[in-house]
Amino acid sequence: MIALNRLIVLTVSVLVVWSGWAAEERSFAQDKKQSPTLTEISIITPELWGLRCFPDGSGNLSWAASPNGVHSTYFKAGTLDFQALAVRIKGIAKEAKQDVKDDKVIASDPDVKPGTCNGVILWWQDDPYDCWSFPKGAKGANQLLREVFTAATSAKATKTKGKDFDKVWRAQPPALMLQ
DSSP: OHHHHHHHHHHHHHHHHHHHHHHHHHHHHHHHOOOOOEEEEEEEOTTSEEEEEOTTSOEEEEETTOGGGTTEEEEOTTSSOHHHHHHHHHHHGGGOSEEEETTEEEEEOTTOOTTSEEEEEEEETTSOEEEEEEETTOHHHHHHHHHHHHHHHSTTTEEEEOTTHHHHHHHSOOGGGGO
């Protein structure tokens, strides 16, 4: 009986110590928890142009499927200021007609039709994302996207370019470039 009592006391003592340790670990983990890291900015136009920008300011711009990269250009690191671009995108979010976060529609204008808006996506570590759809008449969004596309297609930013990129860019530029 004494041995059983000692075993019970020992077991309870271990559980108390373990639960205290677990609580400290949870607290420590919460203190160390950091906000997710932004890993990519993507822009998609109704004319099928897609731009991807990475944290070092490099990325690519391509049209449609771009088999073997023939309709693509790759721009160098430092071409775009990744963090500043993310801040500006969040600043123009009020112009968006649709706001989606991790597959959940936060807000949507009933007049938004598929293929009629410029989409801007901020991708976070482990794949959560924020996405906004901007109508063709969104002045702030169009200005920002024009600046981004202009920088990405400048000769000094070009790292490599597909053989048909310039031809397609001249023939079918994003509509926002014509405004």
